[in-house]
Amino acid sequence: MRRIARPYTYGPEPVARCWWAQTVKTPVWPRPAGQLTADVAVIGGGFTGLSAALHLAEAGEDVALCEAEAPFWGASGRNGGFCCLGGAKADDAALAWRHGEDGRRDWHRTERAAVEFAGGLIDRLGLDV
Ligand SMILES: Cc1cc2nc3c(=O)[nH]c(=O)nc-3n(C[C@H](O)[C@H](O)[C@H](O)COP(=O)(O)OP(=O)(O)OC[C@H]3O[C@@H](n4cnc5c(N)ncnc54)[C@H](O)[C@@H]3O)c2cc1C
Incomplete structure (x- = not known):
């Protein structure tokens, strides 16, 4: 994949040094143990995945949100707002x-x-x- 910004942009540093990380206590996010079963698996906990999971859950679907790092770890947690x-x-x-x-x-x-x-x-x- 060709990326438009330098590698630093995609690593942990921009998040670790941002105002959010320095002022808000990061919750301990639950990690699934063993096998997880759901009708819908949403991969990625940024704006897109969280919104999809929220609206699916509100519609009564059995949904699991799977995030590799932590919610808002990607672009959603390091943007201009x-x-x-x-x-x-x-x-x-x-x-x-x-x-x-x-x-x-x-x-x-x-x-x-x-x-x-x-x-x-x-x-x-x-x-x-
Ligand atoms: C520096 C910067 C500034 C910006 N400023 C603005 C702005 O001011 N206003 C605006 O509207 N937009 C802005 N944007 C754009 C906006 O942030 C993005 O369009 C938006 O956050 C994308 O959301 P997303 O959920 O699609 O992706 P992301 O927020 O990147 O979420 C994807 C998530 O998926 C996870 N993931 C990836 N692969 C896997 C896997 N295999 N398994 C599990 N999880 C996985 C990642 O860890 C990540 O948390 C900015 C973007 C950047 C980078």
């Missing part, structure tokens, strides 16, 4: 040129929906963010 519009590197003209006007509009709709989705989840669960 911005949840806003304007996340594309390409500007509007470039998006329209590459993907057409419909594609450009779809991008903006999806971006707005993602922010609203996160906001709705934060409100519904009363998350202190």
Whole structure:
């Protein structure tokens, strides 16, 4: 796999030296012993996996979340924390040129929906963010 950032980015150092690690006591996450059985196994405990596991569990599915390191160990625990519009590197003209006007509009709709989705989840669960 070709990675876009230098190796340091993918190791433990950025997490160990971040404000989160220095100020919040890390929980001891449970490790499964023996055989674990579930109808759905979600691999990876970042935003994607946690959201999938949460929504599956809320829908009544028997779900297990399997994380190799610790929840939020990956990109989700070392990002800038911005949840806003304007996340594309390409500007509007470039998006329209590459993907057409419909594609450009779809991008903006999806971006707005993602922010609203996160906001709705934060409100519904009363998350202190
Ligand atoms: C430096 C940086 C800054 C960023 N800033 C922003 C920002 O400000 N706003 C924004 O919206 N986005 C930002 N992003 C992007 C955003 O963080 C990612 O798009 C998002 O976190 C991806 O979430 P994910 O759950 O898909 O992946 P990840 O959070 O990387 O989660 C994947 C998880 O899977 C685990 N895993 C991998 N392989 C296995 C395996 N075989 N078995 C079990 N577990 C496994 C990993 O340990 C990891 O915890 C940033 C990203 C970076 C790196």
